[in-house]
Amino acid sequence: MADIPADLTWTRAAPEGGEGPGPWIEIAFGPDELVYLRETGDPTTIVTTTQAKWDAFTKGVQAGEFDHFAELDDNQGTAAPA
Numbered sequence: 001m002a003d004i005p006a007d008l009t010w011t012r013a014a015p016e017g018g019e020g021p022g023p024w025i026e027i028a029f030g031p032d033e034l035v036y037l038r039e040t041g042d043p044t045t046i047v048t049t050t051q052a053k054w055d056a057f058t059k060g061v062q063a064g065e066f067d068h069f070a071e072l073d074d075n076q077g078t079a080a081p082a
Contacts, residue, residue: 004046005030012040 008028018024022040029035033051038044049057060066 004036004048008036010038 010026035054
């Protein structure tokens with residue numbers, strides 16, 4: 001596992017007006033084109049990816065490639081399994 005820089009600036013991906021501890025995802029951009037992701041509920045577990053892979057993911061989100069993960073199950077009111 002790569003060393004995690006101590007001076008990362010974490011940005012929380014929470015809905016507008018979202019309060020409390022979440023759970024939310026946080027992202028930080030580090031040196032050497034690395035992107036760091038963590039959950040607010042488990043901030044010591046950090047996933048690292050490259051800037052190129054992050055860019056491809058965010059473009060996929062914008063294009064709707066992951067919308068099926070957010071579709072609600074009418075019976076449960078939660079995200080339906082993929």
